[in-house]
Amino acid sequence: MTVVELDHATIGIGGRIVLADASFAIQAGEFIGVLGPNGAGKTTLMRAILGLLSPSAGAVRVFGSSPQRGDRTIGYLPQVRTVLPDLRVRGLDFIGSSLHGERWGLPSLSRHDRHMIEETLEAVGARDLAARPLSAMSGGERQRLLLAQALVGSPKLLLLDEPLISLDQRHQEVVIDVVRKVCRERGITVLFSAHELNQLLGTLDRVLYLGNRQAVLGTVDEVISAPVLSRLYGTDIQVVRAEGHIFVMSRGRDVEVSDHQHDHDHGNGGHEHHH
Amino acid sequence: MTTITAMAAMSIITDMFQYAFMNNAFAAAGIVAGVSGIVGYFLVMRGQTFAGHALSHIGFAGATGAGLIGLAPLSGLLGFTLAAGIAMGVLSERISNRDVAIGVVLALALGFGLLFLHYYTSFATQATALLFGNVLAVDHTMIATLAILGVITLAALAAIMRPLIFSTLQPELADAKGVPLRFVSTAFLAIVALAVSECAQIVGVLLVFTLMVGPPAAAQRLTTGLWSGLTLTAALALAEAWLGITVAYYTDWPVSFCIACLSALGYFAALSTSGLWERRPQAGHANEAE
Numbered sequence: 211m212t213v214v215e216l217d218h219a220t221i222g223i224g225g226r227i228v229l230a231d232a233s234f235a236i237q238a239g240e241f242i243g244v245l246g247p248n249g250a251g252k253t254t255l256m257r258a259i260l261g262l263l264s265p266s267a268g269a270v271r272v273f274g275s276s277p278q279r280g281d282r283t284i285g286y287l288p289q290v291r292t293v294l295p296d297l298r299v300r301g302l303d304f305i306g307s308s309l310h311g312e313r314w315g316l317p318s319l320s321r322h323d324r325h326m327i328e329e330t331l332e333a334v335g336a337r338d339l340a341a342r343p344l345s346a347m348s349g350g351e352r353q354r355l356l357l358a359q360a361l362v363g364s365p366k367l368l369l370l371d372e373p374l375i376s377l378d379q380r381h382q383e384v385v386i387d388v389v390r391k392v393c394r395e396r397g398i399t400v401l402f403s404a405h406e407l408n409q410l411l412g413t414l415d416r417v418l419y420l421g422n423r424q425a426v427l428g429t430v431d432e433v434i435s436a437p438v439l440s441r442l443y444g445t446d447i448q449v450v451r452a453e454g455h456i457f458v459m460s461r462g463r464d465v466e467v468s469d470h471q472h473d474h475d476h477g478n479g480g481h482e483h484h485h
Numbered sequence: 486m487t488t489i490t491a492m493a494a495m496s497i498i499t500d501m502f503q504y505a506f507m508n509n510a511f512a513a514a515g516i517v518a519g520v521s522g523i524v525g526y527f528l529v530m531r532g533q534t535f536a537g538h539a540l541s542h543i544g545f546a547g548a549t550g551a552g553l554i555g556l557a558p559l560s561g562l563l564g565f566t567l568a569a570g571i572a573m574g575v576l577s578e579r580i581s582n583r584d585v586a587i588g589v590v591l592a593l594a595l596g597f598g599l600l601f602l603h604y605y606t607s608f609a610t611q612a613t614a615l616l617f618g619n620v621l622a623v624d625h626t627m628i629a630t631l632a633i634l635g636v637i638t639l640a641a642l643a644a645i646m647r648p649l650i651f652s653t654l655q656p657e658l659a660d661a662k663g664v665p666l667r668f669v670s671t672a673f674l675a676i677v678a679l680a681v682s683e684c685a686q687i688v689g690v691l692l693v694f695t696l697m698v699g700p701p702a703a704a705q706r707l708t709t710g711l712w713s714g715l716t717l718t719a720a721l722a723l724a725e726a727w728l729g730i731t732v733a734y735y736t737d738w739p740v741s742f743c744i745a746c747l748s749a750l751g752y753f754a755a756l757s758t759s760g761l762w763e764r765r766p767q768a769g770h771a772n773e774a775e
Contacts, residue, residue, distance in 0.1 A: 260661050280663035288657035297530070297654070300709040304654055311651025312664045316643050317711065343709040359658075 211238040213367055213399040214259055216425070218268035221251070221258050227423060228254045231268065234418065234427035236399060238366075241390065241412040242427070244403035246420035247443065249440065252403040253289055255420065256369045259401070260286060272367065280312060285365030285398075289355050289372045301339035301347075302327055305359045330358045334388045350381035357385065361392060368393060368400045374409070386413055407434065408455050434458065501734050507622050510740070512629055513623040514726040517687045518696055520635040521720030524642060524680035525697035526715055527673065529705060531653045534698050536573060536674065539587045540681045541690040542568035543569040543594040548615050548690075549601035558615060559630065560681045562690075569594075574671025618689035618741045620730065631683055631701055638679040645672050650711070688725070688741045695741070696722050699748030711714035 214236040221229045228251035236242055257263045258270050261277035270277060272284070299307075305327045306319045319327075331337045336354040339347065347355065353373060360368060370389065374382045386402075390413045393400050401418070404410055404425050407430075417433045419426045423444030426433050433439075434456055439447040443460065450457040458465050501507045528537050544566040545745075551561025573587070601610055614622070642649075648669050652659040660666055684693040700721035701714075708714050729744030 257661075262661060279661070286658060287659065288655075298705045298709050299654065299711070301710070302710050307647075307651045307654050308658060308662070311648060312662050313647055315646055315647055317650055358491060360628050408770050415697045445647075479563075 211272060212236070212271075213238050213240075214401070215271040215274075216265075216268070217271065219258075219270050220267040221254060221265045221270070222275065222279045223254055223263065227266075229420070229425055230423040232423075232425040233268075234425055235425070236401070236416075236418075238399055239397050240415045241393065241400045241402065241413055242416055242418050243407065243414035244401050244418045244420065245405075245407055250420040250422075250442075251425075252420060253371055255425070256286070256371055256401065257405070259367075259369060260284060265346065282363055285360035285363070285368045287360045287368075287370045287373055289375070289403075297344045300341055300343050301331070301336075301355050302341065302354065304344055305331075305362060327358075327362055330362045331355075333392050334358045334359065350377055350384070353381065353385060354378060354388070357388065361398075364396070366398060368398050370400065370402045372403050372405070372484055374404055374406075380458060382409060385485040389413075407458070411454070411456070430456070491627055496736075498731075506623075507730070507734065509623045509625065509628060510620045510730050511727060512628050514620055514687050514730055515723060516628070516631045516635045518700075518722035518726035519719045520638050520694070521680050521684040521696040522700045522718040523715055524638065524677055525722075526701035526704070526718045527642070527649060527653070529698060529701045530650075531673075533674075534694070535584060535587055535675075537681060538694065539591040539594075540566045540573075540674075540678050541685055541693045542591045542598075542684055544678075544685055545615060545690045546594040546601065548685075549605070549612070551599045552611065553601045553605040553646040558611065559627075559682065559686065560747055562674075562685060563634075563679070565594075566682050567675055568680035570674035571671055571750045574667070574674040577670065614689070615685070616689050616691050617739065618685070618687050618692060620687045620740050623686070627686065631686065634679060634683055638676055638683070641672070641679075642744065643674050645669055645676075649673055660713050668735060688744055692741050692745055695745045695748040698724065699752050700725060703751045706752075706755040709760070725751060 212235045216229075216232050216234055218231050218233055219229060220227060220231055230247065244255070246252060258265065259272055259277055261272075261279040261281065264270075266286075272281070277284075302324070305439070306323065307317065309319070309323050309327075328337065328340055328452065331340055334354050334357050336351065336358060339351060339355050339358075342351075344352065344355075354408065357370075357373065360370065368389075373385055373389075377385065386409060389400060392398070402414070407417070411430065414430070416427060416446055417430055419433050419439070419442055421439075422444045424442055426438055426442065434449055436447055436449050439449065439458060443465065445460055449458045489747055502511075525537070525586045544562040547561035547563070547565025548558035549561070550565070569590075595664050613619075648659065648664045651662075652664050652666050652669050656666060680697065681690075681693055684696050689693050703721055704717040708717055725744055725747040726771055728741055729747050732738070732743040732747075733740040
């Protein structure tokens, strides 16, 4: 079954075309690593899948139909995550706020909702976060809380926009492991955007590489090759494989590393840069 | 011995309620403290306390302006704060540096308030009441007005509370899930405007923070649940307002001063107690990047 399909889709924001005439199809249960330079459209693509942006030409189809804003079958972890530093709200209420958060009236958590949240926290190995205030959580714990939130309500498709940003190596691995485990168990299709390919190599089924208004979906061997990436980056790219790692180089520099540093220069969690 | 002390204490308390103005003050302060505290809870959660402060200053210009053209100060206060609240909500995304813009408008509003006072000199006696409150002069009509306004304010807040909390905690996700962020934030600022107008009747425009920020900030230090937080906020605001009036009655100090002291005391007490058992991330997580 096809979960996400772009059919000659052209998607732009603010008059800038991010993807032009892009076509690919993601199948149910796949773990897709979404890669590409800053501003290549990773966030834009996810927003289109969520129904927040409409393609100016072609079609975006999710579970066979046009995406609807607020679709409950999609779990989403946004890249820009506003975390008020002094927020004294416990994890349970934080996640609870997103359950039916679009409805008017007083907030309420039914026993069923509460059970669902605790079960999901358990699944990501963070049950204790339910009772702890956000202001007392570390960056890694917050990320786990947000991951649990994206998984609450049994979504069939999970969109994770740079979930590894601003985490150290150890916590990055934990996040990847948790996503892999939970999504395999539940048969959830995952779009996982990241800066670095190597961490995801053992986990991902296929790679969706964005760049130069194009999108290429395929296995690592098909996509991570000098001809394909040179086309996507619009410059001469070499791909170096060593000891199970893959390095994407441009004029002797690792493009992923320089991307990543670029990101840190501008503070973490910022919008994608639109060059 | 103890019964005599207790009876003496009782008579001291009941002594206050011989006077109609004291009964009125307790009723008005009770209504306003509950409403201000609960609305303030979300103001603190959203980090918009400065906007609340600005609204009260704009209300001052409105109240003095209303006096100048022969209207009741409360109508001017309401009109100006509501208009300003809605304008802030609509414009917020276009004003990139919000604190500065709000600060400039705040100062301008106070300036206009002064101008209106200048041209309506007989109104000047009421200036202190507007700036610092005069709860002891509240009459039955005002209590009825405050009660009606309070019900409207809380009903409006209840109507938007769920999406308000969602869009406060996670604006990006709320947007993705279809919450109309702009509408929710504008509606909330209108609600704040109503609460500020009420609160200014009791403690004055300069001291609205004593009931709108002090109690919720203290409550958020002491509890992390939503409903427990709201309940504690209302209880603290009520206690501080009523205790403030009582202290003022026996000391002859200004009521607003007493409430301001209790509000600050409550906040700092909450800060010191909560700090004892809860530190930021434990040692094991200290090296995490944030």
